[in-house]
Amino acid sequence: xxxxxxxxxxxxxxxxxxxxxxxxxxxxxxxxxxxxxxxxxxxxxxxxxxxxxxxxxxxxxxxxxxxxxxxxxxxxxxxxxxxxxxxxxxxxxxxxxxxxxxxxxxxxxxxxxxxxxxxxxxxxxxxxxxxxxxxxxxxxxxxxxxxxxxxxxxxxxxxxxxxxxxxxxxxxxxxxxxxxxxxxxxxxxxxxxxxxxxxxxxxxxxxxxxxxxxxxxxxxxxxxxxxxxxxxxxxxxxxxxxxxxxxxxxxxxxxxxxxxxxxxxxxxxxxxxxxxxxxxxxxxxxxxxxxxxxxxxxxxxxxxxxxxxxxxxx
Amino acid sequence: xxxxxxxxxxxxxxxxxxxxxxxxxxxxxxxxxxxxxxxxxxxxxxxxxxxxxxxxxxxxxxxxxxxxxxxxxxxxxxxxxxxxxxxxxxxxxxxxxxxxxxxxxxxxxxxxxxxxxxxxxxxxxxxxxxxxxxxxxxxxxxxxxxxxxxxxxxxxxxxxxxxxxxxxxxxxxxxxxxxxxxxxxxxxxxxxxxxxxxxxxxxxxxxxxxxxxxxxxxxxxxxxxxxxxxxxxxxxxxxxxxxxxxxxxxxxxxxxxxxxxxxxxxxxxxxxxxxxxxxxxxxxxxxxxxxxxxxxxxxxxxxxxxxxxxxxx
Numbered sequence: 099x100x101x102x103x104x105x106x107x108x109x110x111x112x113x114x115x116x117x118x119x120x121x122x123x124x125x126x127x128x129x130x131x132x133x134x135x136x137x138x139x140x141x142x143x144x145x146x147x148x149x150x151x152x153x154x155x156x157x158x159x160x161x162x163x164x165x166x167x168x169x170x171x172x173x174x175x176x177x178x179x180x181x182x183x184x185x186x187x188x189x190x191x192x193x194x195x196x197x198x199x200x201x202x203x204x205x206x207x208x209x210x211x212x213x214x215x216x217x218x219x220x221x222x223x224x225x226x227x228x229x230x231x232x233x234x235x236x237x238x239x240x241x242x243x244x245x246x247x248x249x250x251x252x253x254x255x256x257x258x259x260x261x262x263x264x265x266x267x268x269x270x271x272x273x274x275x276x277x278x279x280x281x282x283x284x285x286x287x288x289x290x291x292x293x294x295x296x297x298x299x300x301x302x303x304x305x306x307x308x309x310x311x312x313x314x315x316x317x318x319x320x321x322x323x324x325x326x327x328x329x330x331x332x333x334x335x336x337x338x339x340x341x342x343x344x345x346x347x348x349x350x351x352x353x354x355x356x357x358x359x360x361x362x363x364x365x366x367x368x369x370x371x372x373x374x375x376x377x378x379x380x381x382x383x384x385x386x387x388x389x390x391x392x393x394x395x396x397x398x399x400x401x402x403x404x405x406x407x408x409x410x411x412x
Numbered sequence: 413x414x415x416x417x418x419x420x421x422x423x424x425x426x427x428x429x430x431x432x433x434x435x436x437x438x439x440x441x442x443x444x445x446x447x448x449x450x451x452x453x454x455x456x457x458x459x460x461x462x463x464x465x466x467x468x469x470x471x472x473x474x475x476x477x478x479x480x481x482x483x484x485x486x487x488x489x490x491x492x493x494x495x496x497x498x499x500x501x502x503x504x505x506x507x508x509x510x511x512x513x514x515x516x517x518x519x520x521x522x523x524x525x526x527x528x529x530x531x532x533x534x535x536x537x538x539x540x541x542x543x544x545x546x547x548x549x550x551x552x553x554x555x556x557x558x559x560x561x562x563x564x565x566x567x568x569x570x571x572x573x574x575x576x577x578x579x580x581x582x583x584x585x586x587x588x589x590x591x592x593x594x595x596x597x598x599x600x601x602x603x604x605x606x607x608x609x610x611x612x613x614x615x616x617x618x619x620x621x622x623x624x625x626x627x628x629x630x631x632x633x634x635x636x637x638x639x640x641x642x643x644x645x646x647x648x649x650x651x652x653x654x655x656x657x658x659x660x661x662x663x664x665x666x667x668x669x670x671x672x673x674x675x676x677x678x679x680x681x682x683x684x685x686x687x688x689x690x691x692x693x694x695x696x697x698x699x700x701x702x703x704x705x706x707x708x709x710x711x712x713x714x715x716x717x718x719x720x721x722x723x724x725x
Contacts, residue, residue: 123548129628130549137540137559137603140596144574145562151573162576208466211459218460224712225467231708231715232474235657236675237697240682241477244488244690251476254492283470290719343566346659350679369568374664379572386568393566 156384161377173384183385185360186368189274193364194341197281202333205285209292210322223293227286238280239350243267246276246351267351270361277347277362288333295329296322324409331408335400342393345370365389481694488690504699507692510685511677512669515696518677519703522656525590525673529655530648532594533602537647538640540597541606542632546618556607562600567660575664585668590661594651602647605718609643610636646718649711653704674700 131138156173158166177183212222232238245251248265256263266272303321312320323330345366348356356363356371369389373382480488482500508515543549544556578589597603613636621631637644659675666676678700681693708715 126547126628127549130543130547130552133539133543133547133628133632134549134555135539136536136595137597140536140593140598141558141562143577144593144596144598145565145570148570148573148577149565151576152569155572162579208463211462216456216459216463222463222467223716224708225471227712227716228474228705228708229470231653231704232701234654234659235701235704236659236678236682237700240678240693240697241473243682244694245473249489251473251492254490258492287719290716339564339566343568346675349659349663350682353683366568370660370663373572374575379576383572386566386572389566390569393564397564 152383152386155380156387158380160380160383162379163377166380169380173381176381177384177388182360182363183365183368186356186363186365189361189363190342190365192274193278193281193344194338197278198334198337198341200278201282201285202288202330202337204282205289205333206292206326206330208285209289209296210318212289212293213296223290226289230284230286233280233284234346236346236350239347242276242280242347243351246272267362268358270359273352273358273361277351280347281341281344288337291329291333292326295326299325327408328410331400331404335397338396338400339393342366342389342396477694478698481691481698483691485689485691488694503689503691503695506689507681507695507699510689510692510696511672511681513672515677515699518672518674519699521587521671522673522675525587525658525662526652526655528587528591529594530651532591533597533599533647533651534644536595536597537599537602538606538637538644539632540603541610542628542636544603545607545610546615546631546636547628559600559603562598563604571664578665584665585671586665587671589665590655590658599651602651605646606640606643609640613639642714642717645711646714649707649714650718652707656704 155166157168157170159169159172160166208226212219216222229238246266247253248268250266252266253263264272266276299322303325304317307317307321343366344364348362348364348367349370352358352362352367354367356367365385366389369382369385372378372385475494476492479494479496480491481503482496483491483503484500511518540559544552544559574589575584578584583589593599617635617639618631621635626634657675658673659679662673662676663679666672669677669680672680678693678696681696685693
């Protein structure tokens with residue numbers, strides 16, 4: 099069968115295409131669009147269409163009942179004056195810039211400990227992975243709300259060692275921290291990606307460096323990190339994009355309010371309140387485009403910066 | 413290495429306390445292997461200690477919730493331990509009937525949305541993936557690039573017009589806004605996952621089928637689909653978990669308690685109970701996590717393979 103495959107490849111390589119081949123290609127083209135039909139309809143009506151519509155709505159005043167009213171850049175200049183929005187950006191940036199690096203560091207650390215023939219790997223891997231499947235659910239957010247409450251699990255445990263803890267989620271200083279902790283708790287998914295990446299690093303590199311008398315830190319710094327850098331980059335990009343869109347946990351923990359005193363008012367939560375609480379849909383659309391631009395900018399900067407630290411083998 | 417360890421004298425240790433000359437001599441003789449294997453054993457022990465402690469800290473809240481759901485309300489705010497003096501299932505019975513409908517009603521609603529989404533994703537994504545992986549067509553590279561970009565697109569950019577559209581055709585408070593997008597392959601993650609998988613299937617198989625006179629529908633159904641069962645399994649499992657947990661979509665489209673899925677029902681429960689019935693709230697949270705846990709238990713292999721190859725959550 100493989101010979102057959104070679105033959106057809108050879109035939110393709112030599113000379114101009116025969117009539118039969120051209121017919122095949124045309125048939126391919128037609129078939130491709132038939133296979134792609136659901137995806138194309140989705141792209142048009144569920145993705146690109148609504149995207150452009152929301153771009154249009156961002157220049158209008160629209161409350162769902164009356165027709166959109168063109169107001170030019172008014173929504174965007176309003177954003178410049180909206181201090182609650184500035185605060186929500188601060189909350190979201192803090193969440194992303196603190197939560198993602200800590201989560202990835204923990205994921206990498208545990209992956210390094212798990213790497214290379216430790217006993218009971220499948221067991222440990224399952225234990226660490228389970229929270230990332232459950233972490234996005236309302237049920238876990240409810241658990242978190244109890245745990246970090248004034249008389250919640252965390253303070254009960256702290257009381258056993260004589261510490262009187264604050265009401266973590268009712269104190270504006272610590273509420274966001276509790277939600278960041280929930281994000282860190284879901285490190286299992288990037289950990290598994292790290293594990294897969296670590297397995298790709300040839301053992302001979304480590305063996306060769308041992309012959310040269312490299313220390314453990316030197317091996318980590320000069321072998322593991324460079325060879326794992328594409329995976330680190332990949333995790334970083336994905337986690338940043340995902341974290342900017344985080345919503346459920348802050349919504350449930352704060353009861354939909356983003357409180358106390360807007361300390362857990364994520365950008366997405368504020369967008370939801372504007373769009374679906376007050377039906378200020380023009381403003382919500384403008385906010386959504388700001389979010390898209392921010393995520394796009396972060397991703398672009400990431401890709402640009404990757405030139406300086408990501409090492410590609412080929 | 414382990415056999416080495418067993419034959420080593422037990423009394424030796426690495427401290428610098430001077431021992432008898434004989435002992436010192438023995439130590440020097442076997443220093444290479446001795447220090448190495450002891451170091452290795454110590455290292456392994458440290459590793460296990462780190463892993464067990466981290467794992468215990470991570471899993472403790474889950475176990476505690478499970479136990480607390482079987483405790484009277486006041487104990488939930490007093491007892492941080494896992495010891496259960498007696499089994500009390502009353503939280504489950506009271507939680508089950510705490511809302512407008514019995515909790516089973518919401519689970520059924522969730523099951524309908526989940527089932528529709530799974531079917532939708534399997535059919536539409538595998539079709540698109542076949543085209544991207546196997547067929548030559550105009551603008552294929554452009555479309556493939558667009559498909560990859562849509563993976564990154566935040567849901568919020570499309571949600572307002574989508575809501576307007578679905579509300580105008582009267583689909584608010586139906587399951588259609590949650591299911592129809594899946595029938596149209598908008599979960600581009602899975603298209604990508606399947607493209608990667610199909611690319612790994614030897615092309616000779618399609619060519620042989622083609623020479624036998626099979627058209628694309630037949631190659632797709634008879635050759636490719638049976639070989640991509642692992643990718644279909646990964647898609648099914650992830651779709652199940654994500655749809656079961658989906659809160660944002662349900663929050664926006666389902667406002668009628670008749671149509672509530674489990675996440676929005678739980679949210680209504682939190683709002684209504686005002687801190688008085690944490691036990692039953694925990695009980696229903698446990699119930700809501702159970703299907704995800706079962707899927708995790710039986711589908712772990714596909715989950716781990718799925719994330720390792722595409723990096724999805």
